[in-house]
Amino acid sequence: MNDLSQKQRDTADRDEYEALILDSVDRFLARDVKPVAQRLEHDDTYPAEIVERMKELGLFGAVIPQEYGGLGLRPSTYAKIIERIAKVWMSVSGIINSHLIMAYIVAKTGTEAQKRHFLPKFATGEIRGGLALTEPDCGTDLQAIRTFAQKDGDSYVINGTKTWISNGIHGTCFALLVKTDRNIQPRHKGMSMFLAEKGEGFKVSRKLEKIGYKGIDSAELIFDNYHVPADRLIGGEEGKGMVSAISGLELGRLNVAARGVGVAAAALDEAVRYSQQRHTFGKPIHEHQAIAIKLADMVTRVTAARLLTESAAAAVDRGERCDFEVGMAKLFATEAAVENALEAMRIHGGYGYSKEFIVERLYRDAPLLVIGEGTNEIQRITIAKRLIEKNPI
Ligand SMILES: Cc1cc2nc3c(=O)[nH]c(=O)nc-3n(C[C@H](O)[C@H](O)[C@H](O)COP(=O)(O)OP(=O)(O)OC[C@H]3O[C@@H](n4cnc5c(N)ncnc54)[C@H](O)[C@@H]3O)c2cc1C
Numbered sequence: 001m002n003d004l005s006q007k008q009r010d011t012a013d014r015d016e017y018e019a020l021i022l023d024s025v026d027r028f029l030a031r032d033v034k035p036v037a038q039r040l041e042h043d044d045t046y047p048a049e050i051v052e053r054m055k056e057l058g059l060f061g062a063v064i065p066q067e068y069g070g071l072g073l074r075p076s077t078y079a080k081i082i083e084r085i086a087k088v089w090m091s092v093s094g095i096i097n098s099h100l101i102m103a104y105i106v107a108k109t110g111t112e113a114q115k116r117h118f119l120p121k122f123a124t125g126e127i128r129g130g131l132a133l134t135e136p137d138c139g140t141d142l143q144a145i146r147t148f149a150q151k152d153g154d155s156y157v158i159n160g161t162k163t164w165i166s167n168g169i170h171g172t173c174f175a176l177l178v179k180t181d182r183n184i185q186p187r188h189k190g191m192s193m194f195l196a197e198k199g200e201g202f203k204v205s206r207k208l209e210k211i212g213y214k215g216i217d218s219a220e221l222i223f224d225n226y227h228v229p230a231d232r233l234i235g236g237e238e239g240k241g242m243v244s245a246i247s248g249l250e251l252g253r254l255n256v257a258a259r260g261v262g263v264a265a266a267a268l269d270e271a272v273r274y275s276q277q278r279h280t281f282g283k284p285i286h287e288h289q290a291i292a293i294k295l296a297d298m299v300t301r302v303t304a305a306r307l308l309t310e311s312a313a314a315a316v317d318r319g320e321r322c323d324f325e326v327g328m329a330k331l332f333a334t335e336a337a338v339e340n341a342l343e344a345m346r347i348h349g350g351y352g353y354s355k356e357f358i359v360e361r362l363y364r365d366a367p368l369l370v371i372g373e374g375t376n377e378i379q380r381i382t383i384a385k386r387l388i389e390k391n392p393i
Helices: 006-043 046-057 074-090 090-109 112-124 240-279 289-319 321-347 350-352 358-371 376-390
Strands: 127-134 148-152 155-166 173-179 191-197 202-207 218-229
Touching: 006 074, 006 090, 006 358, 046 090, 046 289, 074 090, 074 240, 074 289, 090 112, 090 127, 090 155, 090 173, 090 191, 090 240, 127 155, 127 240, 148 173, 155 173, 155 191, 173 240, 191 218, 191 240, 191 358, 240 289, 240 321, 240 358, 289 321, 321 350, 321 376, 350 358
Parallel strands: 127 173
Antiparallel strands: 148 155, 155 218, 173 191, 202 218
16 A cells, blocks of 8 residues: 555545445445335335435435535446436436536535535435426427526516426425526526525426326426525526536436436346246247347447446546537437337236336336436437537548
8 A cells, every 4th residue: 555656545545435335325225225116106105215314325415525515426426326226216316316416506606605505405415406497388498498587686586487397396495597688699698597495486386297207206386476585696697507507417417327327227137037037938038039139239238328328427527528428328328228128028028018017117217318408319419519529620
């Protein structure tokens, strides 16, 4: 050890610290999540006890810097945690993800006072919440949002509606994207982001029913003359809302890529097990070439998705611009999740359609991944744009 440089010692300490955390996440998943996931998901029950355990593990502060009370994990380690969680029950990863996007936005673009006030409470899970961008009339075209914040002395008055907001019912604080200027060009200069805590004028109008991703609440939020103090404007300056949102979505997309790997890997595990248990025509079904070919494609997709996600996560760790890398990881891993979930279902034959087997849940959960945090259509457009920018003639 004496021969090692300080930097090597720091790296070894950090690797050991992060390995310990991954170990405790594995134990938590095996003991507290796996046995109850299927039941809670089918009942669409918010996993309150799991949330308490995640608080104890410090997961609500996973990427919050240690100086503000978080675990200070690198995004690459966070991605490994998310892959593990999603492999067991994807909804649980959403409970920390949208919360951590909000925290990441504050850590990256908030004022020092906002960091000191909010981050320690976000880290313990005392204040939990998420990200409120989407509106009934727009999701992809965020610059078309209508929620408006009007300056009024030392505060702003906000009116508008947000929809599909994860943690909308059980969360109490949201990174809320609004317009502060409707006329300015380009449109993003008229956008700002606030830390909006529930209170008078901020109400949950309804819980949204979904085909999958159950347990976690998705809600519509209404702001009706909601007053927010001016010091809740993230970064303290109007017009920076899109910059804040984009900085958060970088972590969000990495998370969705990691979820894709987790779901694709879970489908593979189920298929590998079942194809050895189930016999037809006198042999286990994996010995039929039609099934063997599916298994080969599935494991190849999982391996490639994981490698792309690790490579994107390393770029996020280095603090580089990485919409290209994260976009490719998100695109590939989430399509892999959808394909693997369907293949696992087919390999299970009729049982794949039964609620007694896990593959039906994977099949319902996976499609969300191609929609959330920027649809895969938009990922393709961004990837192609960056490709040309990187290779001008
Ligand atoms: C379960 C769930 C949870 C969610 N959680 C959150 C949350 O916590 N916070 C939040 O703010 N939002 C959340 N969302 C919303 C989600 O981010 C949006 O649904 C998503 O961004 C797509 O927006 P949209 O639904 O308005 O689709 P639209 O933008 O209307 O797109 C419709 C279709 O057109 C395509 N399209 C649109 N524009 C283009 C273009 N320029 N080129 C090519 N194709 C295009 C899209 O890819 C899509 O296929 C959630 C959604 C779901 C279903």
